[in-house]
Amino acid sequence: MARIIVVTSGKGGVGKTTTSASLAAGLARRGHKTAVIDFDVGLRNLDLIMGCERRVVYDFVNVINGEATLNQALIRDKHVSGLFVLPASQTREKEALTQDGVERVLDELVAMDFEYIVCDSPAGIEHGARMALYFADEAVIVTNPEVSSVRDSDRILGILQSRSRRAERGDEPIREHLLITRYNPARVAEGQMLGLEDIVELLAIPSIGVIPECASVLEASNAGRPVISAEQSTAGQAYTDAVARLLGEEHPLRFIEVHKPGFFKRLFGGTP
Amino acid sequence: MPDSQVTTTSDSGRPPVELRGRMETLLTLALGSADPQALRPALVDKLRQAPDFFDRAPVILDLAALSGQVLNAAELLALIHEHRLLPVGARHGDEAQMRALATAGVPALRALVAREAPAKDLSATGAPDSRTPDGDIPATAAAAVEPPAVGSGAPTVVARPVRSGQQIYARGGDLVLLGSASPGCELIADGSIHVYGALRGRALCGVDGNGGARIFCQNLAAELVSVAGHYKLLDELPEALRGKPTQIWLDGEQLRIELI
Numbered sequence: 121m122a123r124i125i126v127v128t129s130g131k132g133g134v135g136k137t138t139t140s141a142s143l144a145a146g147l148a149r150r151g152h153k154t155a156v157i158d159f160d161v162g163l164r165n166l167d168l169i170m171g172c173e174r175r176v177v178y179d180f181v182n183v184i185n186g187e188a189t190l191n192q193a194l195i196r197d198k199h200v201s202g203l204f205v206l207p208a209s210q211t212r213e214k215e216a217l218t219q220d221g222v223e224r225v226l227d228e229l230v231a232m233d234f235e236y237i238v239c240d241s242p243a244g245i246e247h248g249a250r251m252a253l254y255f256a257d258e259a260v261i262v263t264n265p266e267v268s269s270v271r272d273s274d275r276i277l278g279i280l281q282s283r284s285r286r287a288e289r290g291d292e293p294i295r296e297h298l299l300i301t302r303y304n305p306a307r308v309a310e311g312q313m314l315g316l317e318d319i320v321e322l323l324a325i326p327s328i329g330v331i332p333e334c335a336s337v338l339e340a341s342n343a344g345r346p347v348i349s350a351e352q353s354t355a356g357q358a359y360t361d362a363v364a365r366l367l368g369e370e371h372p373l374r375f376i377e378v379h380k381p382g383f384f385k386r387l388f389g390g391t392p
Numbered sequence: 393m394p395d396s397q398v399t400t401t402s403d404s405g406r407p408p409v410e411l412r413g414r415m416e417t418l419l420t421l422a423l424g425s426a427d428p429q430a431l432r433p434a435l436v437d438k439l440r441q442a443p444d445f446f447d448r449a450p451v452i453l454d455l456a457a458l459s460g461q462v463l464n465a466a467e468l469l470a471l472i473h474e475h476r477l478l479p480v481g482a483r484h485g486d487e488a489q490m491r492a493l494a495t496a497g498v499p500a501l502r503a504l505v506a507r508e509a510p511a512k513d514l515s516a517t518g519a520p521d522s523r524t525p526d527g528d529i530p531a532t533a534a535a536a537v538e539p540p541a542v543g544s545g546a547p548t549v550v551a552r553p554v555r556s557g558q559q560i561y562a563r564g565g566d567l568v569l570l571g572s573a574s575p576g577c578e579l580i581a582d583g584s585i586h587v588y589g590a591l592r593g594r595a596l597c598g599v600d601g602n603g604g605a606r607i608f609c610q611n612l613a614a615e616l617v618s619v620a621g622h623y624k625l626l627d628e629l630p631e632a633l634r635g636k637p638t639q640i641w642l643d644g645e646q647l648r649i650e651l652i
Binding site for chain 2: 274277
């Protein structure tokens with residue numbers, strides 16, 4: 121049975137699209153047929169991060185309006201097999217996403233044997249974000265280690281619990297996963313950032329990963345590749361772990377301790 | 393408060409009619425405009441904050457801000473009924489306004505409430521401002537009430553965390569929260585409030601005027617606490633109380649916060 125996963129946060133700029141791209145690519149690399157949908161109509165970004173912006177002909181809104189078929193709009197990823205991108209429309213308003221239309225597209229993806237459907241939510245708690253989360257079975261709450269991001273995540277958790285289809289029908293609630301991004305252990309140690317434990321305590325949901333602040337995230341997005349494909353980078357490895365945990369595996373958290381340079385390195389310098 | 397009674401005795405010994413003088417706590421809808429077009433969005437916004445609470449609630453119309461304005465009673469009442477409020481009386485209006493409303497079936501309450509100041513808790517026409525300390529509190533403590541037994545109704549038990557932006561109202565009884573309350577949430581109860589996790593949002597107990605209601609929590613980190621309309625902002629909570637198991641209660645006019 122297909123699982124619909126919304127990647128959401130309330131706050132903007134915390135790494136929803138980066139996370140959507142990497143989780144979708146990671147799930148596909150593990151052999152699961154996966155579609156990732158950009159719900160950020162008007163601020164289309166996912167196609168850039170996925171490096172397929174020059175291959176967008178039809179988009180999500182075209183499919184909803186019946187101007188194109190889903191097969192025409194889905195873009196097959198060049199690097200990972202079983203990964204497809206459904207881009208947002210850049211020229212429309214969020215209101216173009218009707219509930220019926222979104223439901224039809226999701227149903228059709230399920231009928232096409234997609235195992236995972238990742239919904240990249242826009243920021244905010246308005247219509248676009250509501251549509252992205254409404255049909256979700258699971259939610260990945262992307263949070264930065266700072267108070268306003270945590271507050272907004274808390275708000276979106278409340279909306280997941282009250283405004284989703286599962287909530288309205290009284291079904292089993294959406295499974296909530298916390299993903300902390302841009303985590304900098306050194307700054308946490310100095311008290312400049314909230315720590316992992318504080319965030320988990322405030323939000324009271326289980327964590328599926330901590331993505332360290334890492335230059336590779338920006339490099340990967342400029343290159344149009346999900347950062348999970350940068351296998352040498354800490355962020356890439358942390359996303360690989362998060363995907364495994366999303367699939368139910370248990371892995372210890374990495375990259376959450378301050379990295380202390382070794383004795384010889386301190387003595388002789390040298391590049392880390 | 394003892395009820396004063398005027399009784400006519402019937403043959404069976406039980407009076408067929410009794411007249412009782414009793415104070416009831418009622419919501420007051422303070423109107424800042426006589427224009428239904430201006431009122432409508434403000435009402436919609438105000439009622440959206442607690443739709444169940446206001447459903448078919450009896451209200452008193454306060455016309456203090458409308459002196460001298462022409463009132464279309466039929467239009468005004470249609471709008472109020474449309475929002476499922478039941479006007480049971482009007483006050484602070486001028487002669488013509490009160491006559492117009494009385495003709496439409498809403499009596500003047502002049503004699504009963506002369507000593508009260510115009511209510512401020514439900515100003516439907518002001519800027520929607522849920523940040524004022526008492527902006528969302530449905531009833532003020534100013535109204536004299538006969539205190540019902542604390543927690544006389546069944547408690548409302550909430551097992552999930554209450555998130556920022558969520559509002560929970562336990563009508564007629566206690567609110568028991570097993571998890572934590574997040575910053576920016578509101579816990580409201582006619583009775584007492586019990587929080588077994590951290591209390592980080594706002595907690596308003598005894599909102600129907602019950603001064604005997606209390607707030608109990610395992611970990612006090614609230615933004616605002618209130619008992620029967622007496623509220624306190626906790627922006628400078630003493631270290632001795634922060635994060636500690638505490639109870640909050642009303643001692644006369646004074647709100648007390650104590651370690652348990």
